Amino acid sequence: MAIKETMTINVGPQHPSTHGVLQLILELDGETVVKAVPHVGFLHRGVEKLAEYRSYHKALPLTDRLDYLAPMSNNLGYVLAVEKLLGITDALPQRAKVIRVMLAEITRIKSHLVWLATHALDIGAMTVFLYCFREREMIMDLYEKVSGARMTSNYFRVGGLSLDLPAGFEQDVKAFIDAMPGHIDTYEGLLTGNAIWQRRTKGIGHISAAAAIDIGLTGPALRCSGVDWDLRRDNPYSGYEEYDFKVITREGGDTFDRYTARLDEMRESCKIIQQCLDRLEAGPVLADVPWVCLPPKKDVLTSIEALIHQFKIVTEGFKPEPGEIYQGIEAPKGELGYYLISDGSANPYRMKIRPPSFVNLQALPQMIEGALLADVIATIGTLDIVLGEIDR
């Protein structure tokens, strides 16, 4: 009688391919995974609790640091949630809404670039990694131009934007979206037709539509299992209903499908950004709601009322009516939701974040059980998780 012995192997939190500090306890039979248990919590900073001790404006920078690969999407979700809580969603100027959509889509490309870079590197295609980071650098420059920071943007404000776009920004965005489809073709040239890439991704990390819905998968991972669900279209926010874009879906539910779908999403994002550029009209970027939005700096220096408003908002913040709301957005990785409870004070009573990565990670054990060790790495890559928002 053969004695079967399994080996328990600890992958992470210090491992090159766990995309941060994810720990996986794998039980291996040879190289086949018998059981996989993900452990999270190594990057816990208590963002939700910290927000309870800050006024609504001051909690905004905390959200940059959730999914640090897509900071503007996090900001967008949060400001939309606060605006909904305040009931000022309709007061937003058109220009602010268009710029928000534009930057959210640029952020989607940015996030997908890092996903492709690390996913390809995990499977051994080193060059794609550097190509993607070259293009990401262009987005970093765009970020720096609008917000002054390359990663922690903190650019959106409750009621609009902190500043208008800098001069010449439209041309930079135009240059970027003109160049991007060609770059995506370059990545495809290196990977899509490659026999090794196909063998490493086709049929790997499969998840069915029913299982995906049971777990609560969202984003590209859900759409590639054949479920046509995208909050931008099905529950629009920030004026997404006015844009013309395709929701990319696939039927196979494997790693290769998720790869091609995300590349197509990047192409769609370029189209949305083009539409944003076409719609961009001069106008204010901050809503005219004096008890929430800071007055223009010029007025603060010349008018006493504006100075008092500024002082009140900065020192005290604004106080929404007691109540609770949920606002979900289609972040690059899936549905990012903010659940806010107000008790009538200037600080949120509770801020619950629904991070897409945290929910998507639950699918990992059932996607990799029975697969090989190398597939585990490919599957972590295809789920596109970021520990910053899993652990919060």
Place this chain on the structure above:
Amino acid sequence: MPEMLSLSNDPILFIAVMLAKVLTVFIVVILIVAYATYAERKIIGHMQTRLGPTMTGPLGLLQPIADGLKLFFKEDIIPSQASKVAFVLAPMMILVPAFITVAVIPFGRDIVVGGYTVPLQIADLNVGALYIVAMAGLGVYGIILAGWASNNKYSLIGGVRAAAQVISYELAAGLSIVAVFMLAETLSLRGIVAAQSGSILNWYVFSQPLAFCLFFITSIAEINRTPFDLPEAETELVSGFCTEYSSMKYALFFMAEYANMVVIAALISTLFLGGPAGPFPGAINLLLKIFAFMFLFIWMRATFPRVRYDQLMFMGWKVFLPLALLNIVITGVVVIL
């Protein structure tokens, strides 16, 4: 041609010439190994929109020396739970076979020294090709030993992968070059080079294209280069079999990897591309061919993803082995006819 220099007709001259040859070859290989690391970083760097090393010396040319010095002065850690003898032995076991393989590679036409003919080859073994295959097989013991002795699960998986890989590939590699021996009717590398002399069309790459392709691919698998770098698959196994190694022991693994690249490039050049034949003086032709192959290896590393363990075994057993056998049959039929 004068008489061949041997131990019997002029022992002192023979030993002196032999030492000179050994020293030359050793130094050349060491230099290639050192600067292959530099070339790899530079070439891959430029392929990936980077520059590679630029700061150490002019154009970063002193980088290999700086790396060597750094590794030399690093603390040499032997894990407390490791099997010490095997742990120390493993890096040597992997480096020595890589270097001694070079002994049978002919690197030029015969020259005349002191009235005797001297072949530009350290040792002309009558089973030269077999010796190379044997040494290549020996090198993998170092990897398995390193993986086992480290007492680390990642290393162990790396070592086991290396063992599985070498079994799957050595057979196909060995069988693919049998066709070359059938055409050359000798196992001596000197003889194989002689059989390809004359015209460029006599090179076996033209008469044995299938064998060439098979041997090229299986060789990459044998020296654990991308896309077959499974034993040290960095993103899966941290660093595979050499995870626990540091300091000079790690440097030895590193050198062995590049030495193996040089050996395989030299071997393919000898078996399929006429060895030192070409428009320049013999050794330069061989070096050019070696560099061309090394560039190809580096290029592949910048381009391909890594194959999976079971896919590699599948290719070795179910694709390459039957193809190699088929090639032998076809060659046999052609030779008899």
